[in-house]
Amino acid sequence: MEIKTKKFKRDLLNWYKNNKRDYSWRETNDPWKILLLETISQQTQLDRADTYFKLFIKEFPNPETMASSSLKKVLILWSGLGYNNRAKRLYESSKILCETGFDELYPNFEVLPGVGPYTNNAILSFAYHKKVITRDVNVDRVFSRYFGVDEVKTFIHNNKKTLLDRVSSRDLNQAIMDFGSMVCKSKNPLCSSCVLENNCKKYIVKIKRPQEAFSGSNRELRGDLLKLLLSNNKLSLKKIEKALAVDREKLLKATTTLEKDGLITIKKNNLVEINS
Ligand code: SF4
Structure with missing residues (x-):
């Protein structure tokens, strides 16, 4: 498995070099920007999330500016994104962050409202350069298909050292995310032109329960x-x-x-x- 894991990493990072999506927040080390982006981008396509991220960071460049504003103002800026609870939790987080900064919360950002393991790891990886894998459905799908595993969490835990050895976790995490949404897509993955195809197990794709229809919901x-x-x-x-x-x-x-x-x-x- 070690050789296959190394090959996965090498081929994926080579693909990423030429296909990386450029976004303003991609190189940032600022945990507030990462929290903003990760909150906005949940259930939202990255291109659309990027537009909102720019609006938010202009209005609220740090937790203090958001905390001293009103929930109403945050909700107005959030309009069109849906799932308004996320905006409320972000607002609550900004208040906490004024009292206790990111460095004091490190490495447990899950005490912030709305922050789960994924966002926690995103902040650890992108702001603090920690060797962690940020797992979401896209990332799990890539691992599950390529390595033919059901238990992705266990797989990553057992292969963490090989996966993250001598590589920036930021690059690896962003590469898997981009690859999962551009090539190894949920529906109709582009297997015939995929650079990982030779070694991919193409494990059985699990059919997810369709989301509640939005119209009339x-x-x-x-x-x-x-x-x-x-x-x-x-x-x-x-x-x-x-x-x-x-x-x-x-x-x-x-x-x-x-x-x-x-x-x-x-x-x-x-x-x-x-x-x-
Ligand atoms: S070959 Fe298909 S299933 Fe396998 S990693 Fe590539 S796109 Fe995903």
């Missing part, structure tokens, strides 16, 4: 509702029903989850207000 309604409240501050349930042409049952489902997430408050008189 509770997620879409929550997004529309938040947009409406951002321009009105507060509205009665009746007015919202009318404005969004939605029935009360669906609306209550959306308002309940948004309230639970701390984004809005439903007052006793059925007035719905955005939290600031």
Whole structure:
């Protein structure tokens, strides 16, 4: 396995040299930029995430500028990205980071709201040059197919030394990410032109459960509702029903989850207000 792992690394990094995607944050060591980018890019294509990242970093170049702003301002800038909880958690993280900086939290950034193992490792690898693999679905898919393994976490743990030996973890992680989204794609991987094909096990591709259809979903309604409240501050349930042409049952489902997430408050008189 050691020889195959070395070959994987060599072929992949050679591919990356010529096919690397250029983004403004690719070379940064700033953990705040990495946290921003990783939060924005969850469930969002990198090209689109890059556009939002530039807007955010201009407005909030450090945690202090975001923490001294309002949640409402962060949500306005976030408009169009969906999954508004991520914006709220980012805002909460900025407040924590004003009290306790990244260096003090190192290496446990998971204490920040919304930061899981992936983002934790991304900050460790890209800001602190730690020898770690950032695992997400794209990365797991590449390992699973190429090495023919089901348990990617165990595989990486057992082969970590060979994988990360004499290589920048930033380069390796970014190479796997780019390769996973450009070549070894979830659907229709480009196997016939793939530089890893000779040694790839092409393991059985697991079919993931399709995501909830967006159109007409509770997620879409929550997004529309938040947009409406951002321009009105507060509205009665009746007015919202009318404005969004939605029935009360669906609306209550959306308002309940948004309230639970701390984004809005439903007052006793059925007035719905955005939290600031
Ligand atoms: S040959 Fe196909 S499945 Fe294997 S790594 Fe390349 S693109 Fe992925």
